[in-house]
Amino acid sequence: MTNTQSDSLTDSTAADLMLRLLDGTVQDPFPIYDDLRELGDGLHWFAPMNMAVATRYDDVRRIATDHGTFSSDTFWTSPAGMHDPNDAEHRRFVGINSLEFMFADPPKHTQLRSTFRHAFTPAAIKTWRPLVERTTDELLDRFEPGQDVDFVTALAVDVPVAIIGAILGVPADDRKLLREWSFSMSSTFDPMVQGERRDHCIRHSLELLDYLAEIVAERRRHPTDDLVSLLVGTRTDDGELLDDPTLLAQLGLLLIAGNETTSNLLSNAVRLLMDHPQAADRWRQDPTSRTGTIEEVLRCDPPLHMTGRNTTKPLRLGEHDLEQGTMVITLVGAANRDPRRFEDPDRFDIDRTNNPHLAFFHGIHFCVGAPLARLEGEIFLTRFLSRFPELMPGSDHRVRRTANLVSRGWERLPVRL
Amino acid sequence: MTEHVSIRTHPDRCMSAGTCIRIAPTYFAADDDGWVRLLRRTPAPEDVAVIRSAAEACPTASIDIDETDAPNEPQQLHTRRT
Numbered sequence: 256m257t258n259t260q261s262d263s264l265t266d267s268t269a270a271d272l273m274l275r276l277l278d279g280t281v282q283d284p285f286p287i288y289d290d291l292r293e294l295g296d297g298l299h300w301f302a303p304m305n306m307a308v309a310t311r312y313d314d315v316r317r318i319a320t321d322h323g324t325f326s327s328d329t330f331w332t333s334p335a336g337m338h339d340p341n342d343a344e345h346r347r348f349v350g351i352n353s354l355e356f357m358f359a360d361p362p363k364h365t366q367l368r369s370t371f372r373h374a375f376t377p378a379a380i381k382t383w384r385p386l387v388e389r390t391t392d393e394l395l396d397r398f399e400p401g402q403d404v405d406f407v408t409a410l411a412v413d414v415p416v417a418i419i420g421a422i423l424g425v426p427a428d429d430r431k432l433l434r435e436w437s438f439s440m441s442s443t444f445d446p447m448v449q450g451e452r453r454d455h456c457i458r459h460s461l462e463l464l465d466y467l468a469e470i471v472a473e474r475r476r477h478p479t480d481d482l483v484s485l486l487v488g489t490r491t492d493d494g495e496l497l498d499d500p501t502l503l504a505q506l507g508l509l510l511i512a513g514n515e516t517t518s519n520l521l522s523n524a525v526r527l528l529m530d531h532p533q534a535a536d537r538w539r540q541d542p543t544s545r546t547g548t549i550e551e552v553l554r555c556d557p558p559l560h561m562t563g564r565n566t567t568k569p570l571r572l573g574e575h576d577l578e579q580g581t582m583v584i585t586l587v588g589a590a591n592r593d594p595r596r597f598e599d600p601d602r603f604d605i606d607r608t609n610n611p612h613l614a615f616f617h618g619i620h621f622c623v624g625a626p627l628a629r630l631e632g633e634i635f636l637t638r639f640l641s642r643f644p645e646l647m648p649g650s651d652h653r654v655r656r657t658a659n660l661v662s663r664g665w666e667r668l669p670v671r672l
Numbered sequence: 673m674t675e676h677v678s679i680r681t682h683p684d685r686c687m688s689a690g691t692c693i694r695i696a697p698t699y700f701a702a703d704d705d706g707w708v709r710l711l712r713r714t715p716a717p718e719d720v721a722v723i724r725s726a727a728e729a730c731p732t733a734s735i736d737i738d739e740t741d742a743p744n745e746p747q748q749l750h751t752r753r754t
Contacts, residue, residue, distance in 0.1 A: 320733070377688045377706020546694065611691055611729030621687045621731045626706070629690075 269299035273308065279447065282655045284560065284663065285601075288589035297589075298573030306563075306582040307572050312593035312613070315585040318564060319617035322360060325564035325583060327620060330358040332582065333563065334446035337453065348457045351464055352443070354504035357512070357620060364619060367505065369492040371623045374485050380626045383422060387634045390417045395642055398672055403649050406525055406668040407518070414635055415517035419510055424470060424481040433510070436463035441511045445659050460507070467506045471499065513624050519558035519664030520549075520632055526668055527552055527603055528640070529648050534605050539640050548605040549632045554612035555603050560588035560663045562616060587613045588663070643672040677720050679727075680736040683707040687732045695726040700735075708734055 269291060276287050291299060292310035299308045309315050318325045330336045330353045338345035356367035394413055398404065416434040417427075425433055439459035442448045448456060470483055478484040483506070490496055497505070528535040528548075537544040566581045577583070591612045592600040615622035622628070640646065649669025656666045679699065686707040692700040696719070703709040715723045727735040 372687075377702060378704060380706075546690075550694070609695055609725055609729065611731070615689065615731065617731045619732070621689060623687070626688050 265295040266300060266302075269294055269308070270301055270303070273299070273301045274303070277304075277660065279658050279660070281657060284588060284660075285592065288586055288592065291586065292589045292593060296573045298575065300575045304582075306584055307575055307577055308584045308586060309572070310586045310589040310593075312590040312596040315587065315590040315613055316617050318583060318585055319613070319620070322619055324567055324570065326360050326567050327358055327364070327564060328360050329563055329565050329582070330355070332565065333358075333444070334448075335444045337443075337446075337449070338457065339454070342454075344461060345454075345457055348443075348461050348464070351500050351504050352507065354501050355508040356505060357508060361619065366491045366493055366495070367497070367501070368619070368623065370486060370489045370497060371505065373489050374482055375623050375626065377626045379485075380630055383418075383627070384630065384634070386421050387418050387631055388638070390414070390421055391635050391638050393417075395638055398643075400643055400645060400672050402672045404670060404672060405649075405651075406670045407522055407665050408667075410639075411518040411522045411525075411664075411668070414521060415514045415631060416510075418631055419513045422482050423467075423506070423510070424474075424479065424483060429466075432466075433463075434514075436460060436466070437510050437514045439463070440507060441515050441662070444511075444661070447658055463510070464503050464507055467503055467510075468499065471502060471506070509624070512622075513627065515662050515664070516558040517628050517631055519662060520552065520628060521635055522665040522668050523556040523558065524549070524552040524632060524636055525639070525646075525670065526653070526665065527555065528636070529646060529670065531603055534603070535640055535646065537605065538636060539644070544605055545633055545637070546629075547607065547610070549629055549636075550610045550612065551603060551605045551607060552632075553614035554591045554597070554607075554610055556663075557587050557591055557612070557614035558664065559614070559661055561586050561661055587616070645671075647671050676740050677715055677723070678713055678738045679710060679715060679723060680713075680738065681708045681710045682734040682736070683709070685732050686734040689731045691729045691731065692726040692735060695729060696722050699723060700726065 272287050272291050275281060276284060281287065288310065291297070291308065297309070297311040298314060301308055309318055335352060336349055338349045340346065356364055359367060391414065394410060394417060398409070412434065416437060417430055420430045420433050436459060439456040440463060442456045443453065443460060471487060474484045474487050478488060486497070486502060528538065534548060538548055561584050564583050564585070566577050566579055566583060569579050570577055572583065591614065594600050615625045647670070649671050651669035653668050654666040656662070656664050683703060688702065688706050692708060693702065699711050699715065699719070701709045701711055724737060727737050
């Protein structure tokens with residue numbers, strides 16, 4: 256590939272920006288996203304990691320839509336697949352996890368997803384409303400107006416796991432365990448978790464999978480009306496029932512995917528609503544403002560900032576020739592603020608009527624749990640904001656999570672209730 | 673030249689993102705399961721732009737817009753397919 260001088264300048268500027276993003280200390284990644292998106296054509300090659308980066312809305316959507324060219328079969332080349340091949344327990348863990356349907360392409364993906372589609376109909380999710388309301392109230396009962404707390408540790412990390420635990424039929428006493436297991440399992444997706452820490456996370460996550468296996472076995476013997484019973488009994492569009500490892504992989508995925516992301520959603524929402532008190536008041540007074548508010552939180556500060564695909568053939572992306580099997584990173588955080596798509600993109604505007612953000616991604620891998628995330632967000636924020644009408648930022652500093660580049664939320668978000 | 677526009681939805685592909693309902697609530701709703709339900713197949717001329725942005729915004733490509741010069745052409749296209 257021949258580069259003109261200005262091209263190589265663009266390449267090295269992009270590489271510098273990527274290195275700053277990857278160094279794990281940047282509090283606010285959005286200015287870097289802006290620079291990457293507006294540099295050259297917004298499609299960059301990052302030689303140190305042998306990967307391409309897409310930043311603009313149209314490019315990210317095009318990549319998401321063209322799942323034949325940009326494959327999700329990335330498990331073994333992603334951090335999630337990192338393991339010690341000489342360790343039988345490690346092999347057992349990645350053997351199960353590699354079956355998660357987010358890492359599958361059609362036709363496997365279509366088949367696995369069809370079971371979730373039946374389980375996650377919006378109508379089914381509506382039946383969980385009372386459960387979400389009750390669980391939220393129990394968690395909020397522990398706090399009084401005027402109290403100073405860290406929203407993240409006090410509430411954001413507890414709410415989604417309690418809800419998903421209740422949906423999975425896990426006894427309330429085991430929820431703390433579920434949260435710790437879930438944390439270990441999400442850590443296996445983090446490239447920074449290596450060596451002894453990875454070994455611990457893998458062994459700890461296996462305890463979770465074994466625990467879920469017991470629930471599955473129990474529901475096979477005595478089906479109830481809960482989600483596990485539904486998944487155990489739901490046939491794929493091909494008429495097959497899921498085998499145990501496949502089912503366990505999806506349940507594990509459900510837990511971790513629905514957990515940290517929803518915690519991020521709640522923290523990001525509370526942060527934005529504290530910084531825009533008029534939007535918080537609108538939420539309290541005008542129920543019709545709530546949907547738009549959640550969508551705008553998802554656009555401005557998506558729970559997941561990036562995702563990756565592997566090219567299935569040699570292709571040209573912008574100015575770059577990519578070999579087959581090249582990782583292409585799509586920066587959702589950058590695309591959601593692309594001024595070509597969103598007017599005044601840095602403005603938090605809950606009245607946007609056309610807001611096709613990519614927080615849940617796009618195409619066949621569109622987040623299957625999106626309706627549940629929205630339900631949790633709506634119920635939690637309504638109850639939280641009404642119980643604490645004087646909600647304001649706490650006196651301590653906020654700290655954004657920096658080490659995990661994909662899942663960005665807050666490490667610490669002090670609030671006065 | 674009269675432009676004829678008609679809308680088709682694919683509930684089997686729908687993932688209930690809700691984007692179309694937010695953009696064009698007089699055209700799109702949810703069925704009993706929560707998947708997309710088309711309320712009006714033929715948009716008023718002044719609504720075509722908004723219908724187009726709803727179709728474009730759908731994350732699972734569950735909305736198609738058929739545009740032809742003559743109203744009977746979509747049927748002909750279908751019958752020609754073997």
